[in-house]
Amino acid sequence: xxxxxxxxxxxxxxxxxxTRFIPAAEPGRGPGSWARYYRRWAELTLSRIDNSLVxxxxxxxxxxxxxxxxxxxxxxxxxxxxxxAMLGGSGVDTLVxxxxxxxVCVLATVLGAIDRGFRVVLVTDAICSSADxxxxxxxxxxxxxxxxxxxxxxxxxxxxxxx
Numbered sequence: 365x366x367x368x369x370x371x372x373x374x375x376x377x378x379x380x381x382x383t384r385f386i387p388a389a390e391p392g393r394g395p396g397s398w399a400r401y402y403r404r405w406a407e408l409t410l411s412r413i414d415n416s417l418v419x420x421x422x423x424x425x426x427x428x429x430x431x432x433x434x435x436x437x438x439x440x441x442x443x444x445x446x447x448x449a450m451l452g453g454s455g456v457d458t459l460v461x462x463x464x465x466x467x468v469c470v471l472a473t474v475l476g477a478i479d480r481g482f483r484v485v486l487v488t489d490a491i492c493s494s495a496d497x498x499x500x501x502x503x504x505x506x507x508x509x510x511x512x513x514x515x516x517x518x519x520x521x522x523x524x525x526x527x
Contacts (some may be wrong), residue, residue, distance in 0.1 A: 366423060368490035368519045373427050375523065380422055380431035381450065383441040385469060387413070398438070425516045439469045442476035458483040460522055462490035467498040474514060476504075484514045487522055 372523035388394045391406035441447045459482045477484045506514045
């Protein structure tokens with residue numbers, strides 16, 4: 365999926381926003397159930413992983429700037445209000461989404477965008493999950509339950525239709 369995201373970003377880097385998940389600093393840190401999560405997945409905390417793994421991939425980092433970067437400590441980029449502030453008054457009404465994981469961060473982003481009334485275009489060949497079964501289940505959910513709010517398209521369709 366990386367080549368697809370690079371292709372899309374290269375066409376409109378100035379209109380691109382990357383969100384980056386930043387894990388807790390240490391095991392057991394985080395509000396509420398996040399503390400339990402980071403006790404279970406201690407190896408994913410900043411104190412235990414190579415911190416370069418949190419960085420954008422070099423193929424994407426080269427677009428920042430003009431692309432923007434939003435760090436988040438939970439799955440949803442909407443929770444802390446920064447994304448709303450960035451988009452507020454911008455005239456943006458459509459969000460073209462790519463990324464991973466289909467069934468975690470992408471899902472949280474899609475649902476927040478739906479709640480805010482954005483047109484959501486999900487680029488199917490530019491999203492992924494580490495679990496095929498839940499990726500496939502989410503794709504079915506988008507088609508069956510969210511068909512009026514989520515458009516699923518291939519990258520070439522986006523490139524062909526983007527002015």
